[in-house]
Amino acid sequence: MQTPILRSSQVNRTSSLIDFGIGQPGFDLLPLDLMRQSADARFAEGDTELLNYGYEQGDGRFRQALADFLSAEYAAPVTPAQLMVTAGASQALSLICTLFTQPGDTVFVEEPSYFLALRILREDFRLNAVPVPSDENGLRIDALEEALTGQRPVFVYTIPTFQNPTGHTLSARRRERLIALAHKHDFWVVADEVYQLLHYSATPPPPLAAHTDSGRVLSIGSFSKILAPGLRLGWIQTAPELVQRFVTCGLVESGGSLNHFTSNLVRVALEQGWQTDYLAGLREIYQRRIGAMDGALRRHLGGMARWQKPDGGYFFWLEMEKAVDTAALLPAAHAAGVGFLPGARCSSVGGLGHYLRLSFAHFGEEEIQEGVERLGQALARA
Ligand SMILES: Cc1ncc(COP(=O)(O)O)c(C=O)c1O
Numbered sequence: 001m002q003t004p005i006l007r008s009s010q011v012n013r014t015s016s017l018i019d020f021g022i023g024q025p026g027f028d029l030l031p032l033d034l035m036r037q038s039a040d041a042r043f044a045e046g047d048t049e050l051l052n053y054g055y056e057q058g059d060g061r062f063r064q065a066l067a068d069f070l071s072a073e074y075a076a077p078v079t080p081a082q083l084m085v086t087a088g089a090s091q092a093l094s095l096i097c098t099l100f101t102q103p104g105d106t107v108f109v110e111e112p113s114y115f116l117a118l119r120i121l122r123e124d125f126r127l128n129a130v131p132v133p134s135d136e137n138g139l140r141i142d143a144l145e146e147a148l149t150g151q152r153p154v155f156v157y158t159i160p161t162f163q164n165p166t167g168h169t170l171s172a173r174r175r176e177r178l179i180a181l182a183h184k185h186d187f188w189v190v191a192d193e194v195y196q197l198l199h200y201s202a203t204p205p206p207p208l209a210a211h212t213d214s215g216r217v218l219s220i221g222s223f224s225k226i227l228a229p230g231l232r233l234g235w236i237q238t239a240p241e242l243v244q245r246f247v248t249c250g251l252v253e254s255g256g257s258l259n260h261f262t263s264n265l266v267r268v269a270l271e272q273g274w275q276t277d278y279l280a281g282l283r284e285i286y287q288r289r290i291g292a293m294d295g296a297l298r299r300h301l302g303g304m305a306r307w308q309k310p311d312g313g314y315f316f317w318l319e320m321e322k323a324v325d326t327a328a329l330l331p332a333a334h335a336a337g338v339g340f341l342p343g344a345r346c347s348s349v350g351g352l353g354h355y356l357r358l359s360f361a362h363f364g365e366e367e368i369q370e371g372v373e374r375l376g377q378a379l380a381r382a
Contacts, residue, residue, distance in 0.1 A: 018371030019339030020358040023164065023314055028364065029285065030228050031278055038268040054260025056247045058085025058235070062263040065270035066235060070221070072276075073197050076210045081240040084247065087258045088234040089194050089222035093117060093157075096190055096218055096236070097125040099245055101154050108147060108156040108187075110134045112346035112355075114164040117157060117192065122348075131348045132156070136308065138163065138170030141177045148185050155188040155218070161204045162195035162313025165346045165357040169311070172205035179208075182216040194222045194234075197279060199312040200287035215239045223266060225314070226279050231262050286314075292365035293358065293372060300376025316358040317343075320379075326356040329382050336378035338371045 042050065057063070063080035070078040086092040101107070103126035109118065111131035121129045130153065133143045139158050156178070160170035170178070182189050191208035209219035222234035236246065246252060257263065269275045293316055294309045305318040320326060327342035343355025358375075360368060 017334065017337055017339055018363055018367050018374065020360075020363070020371060020375075021339045021341040022362040023341075023359045024229060024362055025225070025282075026362045026364065029282065030230075034269055034274050034278055035228070035231075035265065038265045038272075038274070041268045041272075042265050050261065050264050052260075053255070054085075054257025054263070056252045056256060057243060058083065058257050059260060059263050059267065062267040062270075065267045069270045069275060070209075070237070073279075074207055074210060076206055078209070078212075078237060082212050082237050082243065084236040084238070084243050085257055085259055085263055086220075086234045086236060087232045088224055088229075089192060089220045090116065090120065091232075091258065092220045092222075092234050092236050093120055093190065093192065094124065095246065095249075095251070096155075096220075097121065097127065098251075099249055100188065101125060101127055104128060106130055106151055106153045107190075108132050108144065108153040109348055110139050110158055110163070111348060112165055112343065112352055113157070113348065114159060114192065115341070115345045117159075118346075118348055121157065127154075129157075129348055134163070134166065134168065136166075136168050138168050138174055139178065141174050141181070144178070144181060148181065152185055153187050155190045156182070157190045157192065158208075159192045159195070160208055161193060162198060162310060162315075164195070164313070165315050165341065165343070165355075166317045167308065167310035167313050167315050168317075169204050175205060175208060175211070179211050179214050179216060183214065187216075189217045191217055191219045193219050194225050195313040196221070197226055198283070198286065198314070200283050200290060202311040204312065209237045212237055212239055215242065218242065226282065227266065227269070227275060231259075231266065233259050233262050233266055286361065289360040289363075289365060289368055290316075292368045293360045296369045296372035300373050301379065304376070304379055314359050314361045316360065318356050318358065320354045320356070322354050324354045324382075326354060329379065332382055333375060333378040336374045336381075338374040338378065340375070 063083045067078045067080045106128045109129045111133050121127045133140045193207045196207045208217050211217045219237040223231050305320050307316050307318045327344050341357040343352035
């Protein structure tokens, strides 16, 4: 049986387990005051429209504020017409699958990939998710071209920037080639860009969202990683004609905006610049946490594992000796008071058993150092 992954409602705040498997922001980082101020300001506007059904594509003023924020952060123009409000990135992916695929359709995924996206694709939608290898520059385009000689996917699901789990970023050249192939072979690129704005030491290439005009890209974004996951607020950025596919589906026609209330509160945070300031603070904190984790790994896992210090995102991706089975090591690690995500969970072909993923987002620097020390001891004993 696989070790269950804790969702935030299950994360035990008093547990002494330092579980680097938790890919969520720490409780100390969640912006309670910012959200209280945003809510106060929005409620003070005194209009009950806030509590009605919302406009199908998402509130217009929210989309304008989001478009302005993204244009500044991406250094590339984003318009409100390109944005569809969703209840987070997971729901965006699910909605794309609902509208663009049939059970049994083929989609391509990176190997490795975000383990819960693989579940959505394979288990929720019964899609044939075909893995395409990746390396330190992201999805391997040569391997994609080869895969395309045999079959045409409905879409390629990629996490191009600070990938989950590897932390790798698709190079600018490969981004161009991916879009060219999408045109040539008539598939969509579903770009899960939830880590695009979490850059700490190097600015990544422009997001695939910058290729929106190609009509081939569905870029998924989320406030889960840049503000708070409990908001359940995200977006799809795509060509306006594709936005119409979402706006006219039964789910949205029946229920209206997928997150009207919360988007109204977050609109204030965007307009006031509070989101921008909060993100700047997060970048500093996460950069320090990366430094703490990298330093501790060097001290305690030096000869045992290989890794690259990430420039952004949430994760370190560690490669152990081939003979090591990280899933089998997890109980011993838990006994030592530390957890991680075994690499095999991120593989769609049952590979990568000698890898493990560590998130530096959930714990502070001292706990990171303590947790890595425990990990080193558990691995040394194994
Ligand atoms: C690549 C990726 N996509 C989506 C999600 C989930 O995003 P959301 O909370 O917006 O559904 C995560 C969270 O770990 C993620 O790593």
